[in-house]
Amino acid sequence: MKILLFLIVLLPSLAFAQMVTRDGVTLTQAQETRAEAIGDQLRCLVCQNESIEGSSATLAQQLRVIIRQQVIAGASDKSIMAYMVQRYGIFVLLKPPFSPLTWLLYASPFLALGFGVLFAWLARRVRTAAPAPLTDAEQERLRKLLT
Amino acid sequence: MTGRRRLLFAAPLAVVAVGGVGFYTLLRRMEENKYDPHALPSPLIGHKPPAFSLPGINGARGFASTDIAQPARPMLVNWFASWCIPCAQEAGMLYQIAQTGVPIWGIAYQDKPEAIENYLGQYGNPFTRLATDASGLTAINWGVYGVPETYLIDKSGIVRWRWAGAITDDVLQNGLNPLLAQYS
Numbered sequence: 001m002k003i004l005l006f007l008i009v010l011l012p013s014l015a016f017a018q019m020v021t022r023d024g025v026t027l028t029q030a031q032e033t034r035a036e037a038i039g040d041q042l043r044c045l046v047c048q049n050e051s052i053e054g055s056s057a058t059l060a061q062q063l064r065v066i067i068r069q070q071v072i073a074g075a076s077d078k079s080i081m082a083y084m085v086q087r088y089g090i091f092v093l094l095k096p097p098f099s100p101l102t103w104l105l106y107a108s109p110f111l112a113l114g115f116g117v118l119f120a121w122l123a124r125r126v127r128t129a130a131p132a133p134l135t136d137a138e139q140e141r142l143r144k145l146l147t
Numbered sequence: 148m149t150g151r152r153r154l155l156f157a158a159p160l161a162v163v164a165v166g167g168v169g170f171y172t173l174l175r176r177m178e179e180n181k182y183d184p185h186a187l188p189s190p191l192i193g194h195k196p197p198a199f200s201l202p203g204i205n206g207a208r209g210f211a212s213t214d215i216a217q218p219a220r221p222m223l224v225n226w227f228a229s230w231c232i233p234c235a236q237e238a239g240m241l242y243q244i245a246q247t248g249v250p251i252w253g254i255a256y257q258d259k260p261e262a263i264e265n266y267l268g269q270y271g272n273p274f275t276r277l278a279t280d281a282s283g284l285t286a287i288n289w290g291v292y293g294v295p296e297t298y299l300i301d302k303s304g305i306v307r308w309r310w311a312g313a314i315t316d317d318v319l320q321n322g323l324n325p326l327l328a329q330y331s
Contacts, residue, residue: 045187045292045293046292046293048185058257058283059283059287059292059293062283062284062287063287066287085190086190087190087287087288087289087290088187088190088290088292089187089188089189089190089290091187091188119155119158122151122154122155123155125151126151126152126155
């Protein structure tokens, strides 16, 4: 019984063992995992092909801190994304939403496929069309050539 | 029949030609500084800047969002830093704009008071008012992603234009001046 009580008293320290510190913010491993998942979907505005998680730019580091503070405060993924989009526009999203601005981007593979099919179909029709029959004069010439 | 065959040959060539002209135009415009693929449209355009209140340097008065809510004439807010090379490059340009009577309010981004004073001493001070954003958190609220950035604010306090990067003569003539005339 005493041992069990002792273990129960020790339980909170287990939670501390799970704490991690990133960019000066201390949070639980679960919160950190969530923050990383959010940061992975956001573009660093300074090094534009890197995610906020992967960039060493000062701005990316500041945004990582903001994400972690909001995660600790209990903000939803959606509201953190909205915070970023409000400031930097949809360009900050590495996977932009389908919108009047981006539909052509999303449609381009299907458009390319459509053009390809159309092109192949046209090409096939050219190939399969039978040649016109020979005229009488050509028949005569062919006969002469073959004999 | 030969017409269709010709079309089949011409179509890929046409695609390549159109693509080539497109890329050539893009690259030429980049070379002439008329197109910057890294430049982003600011979501702040058409809106008032977010609420802020920033101190000046060494205890001097800075300014707040309420100070630029209804300027008497269109004004510029210029984000700069003493450690930023393009800022020094546009310093002369800002001075020239200020000479024409356009108020330019400066915000020093992530900078130290001594460094700001040295910088303004060396490159001239075109600013009507000066504030400092040492933490850079107000800059994040504005959507600033680098320095220099210049915002045009009209008489009703609404952001009409944002330029990321140094203001060149071309940017002034073709970007800023027409808008200054439009909103004054």
